[in-house]
Amino acid sequence: MSSEPRRVAVITGSATGVGAATALQLAGRGWNVLINYAKSEAEARAAQAACREAGADTLLLRGDVAQDADCRAMVDAVVQRWGRIDALVNNAGRSVFGDAAAWDALDAEAFHQIYAVNTIGTFQMVRACLPHLKAAKGCIVNVSSIAGALGIGSSVPYIASKGAMNAMTLHLARSLAPDVRVNAVCPGLVTSRWFVEGVGQAGFDRVKAGFEAVAPLGTAATPEDVADAITWLIEGARTTTGELLLLDGGMHLGGRSARVPTR
Template sequence: MTRVALITGSSSGIGAATARLLAERGMRVVINYLHSEQAAQEVAGGIEAAGGEAMAVQADVRDVAAGDALVERVRSAWGGIDVLVHNALTPYAIKPFEEMTWDELGGKLDDELRAAFVVTKAVLPAMTAQNWGRLIYLGTGLSRQPRAGMIALGTAKAALTQFARYLAQELGPRGITVNVVEPGPVAETRISHVLDDEQRRRQTAATPLGRLAVPADVATVVAFYAGEDNSFMTGTTAAVNGGMAMY
């Protein structure tokens, strides 16, 4: 059976690397994007040029109608979605708590959980019907290890991780595994600019493996969780940080 994987926010960075790797491993992949159509089409085109199957589909996964339409389009072409990799990153403020408004903090919490809620609801019926599924959510090490100015992202992702644990408990009897991948700092992504050269130097020095992650490092862990071999790990969180933080 050829599995179908939906990767939200996959026009670049970790999402694109994950889409490429899952395609290399024989899955049909759906490249979801919000604004970056050209980049998403390039990712899909590269996968197809390498012999894989991919489609690029625009959708704001915070919107119920858009999420349902996305899943219906995939169902019409390839059947139900077997694997969800929820990687889409909604905007967030980078500032100290004392300078932050509730709209900035509460808005990020709402966006984070709304997107996870909407897209999970949309893919769940097909997974339930076949008694098999993989739900993988991208978190962040900032949900455990605070860093100045990152309270909105860290708090929202901590809530996402707990959301995933509750899903793991509820959906396990249906043959659906639910896991979280928590990267530390990742180079070569759209948000890596938040680290200046001195911060990168310090973080590299604090990493036992001697470098920061790149998207392919994270994609490899996601691909394990997405695969057939991962039949007995659920409710877990994988830290992909080169040993910078050990939990």
């Protein structure tokens, strides 16, 4: 049996969806994990139980990444428990669903609330974890969206917040090298509860059908698909930093080309 200490991952917003799938994958690969939630306590406890079943030691902490004190408290608890942080996954996210036909839903308060979690919360978690990530020669993975790369998504403030996250990823990759690698994953449509809660089941089914009809690979990502990419960026991508990895089934290519007959 190896005497090496288990590596430690801090994963925000890890009660459900991509965050929970990432925590479970890392738990099964020998990591200890922080399970963080803001509202979904029952789901967070289920995620924690699954990670423990996979062999991980876990911490379960409620915390709002928009609050700097919560970010620092989570990091302090992790370091007190395990003495190290090897990876930070900034997965906590927030949106509103409203397009150009619903401008009244997109007031300044919507921007403030979304930026507070998606952009400021990401920065605050990086700042709190940074001394420990440097000591471990660790890495950061920001869970962004094709919204920030292509200018499409659930709402203008969400799109803008993910664009800001992408720009911050590039800046941090430069400024924290060579001690800490910083990358982002940019999923397209993900088959998670988050989308269903935003637009309802019928709305989600319509969006999913439309996405899969156009995307070159013809399929939306599952939370596990995104977790696969995050795990690779953490464990396997030793020469990769400053990457904005598009996980959109090829949607950024402009949609599926017409088939050209060969005969």
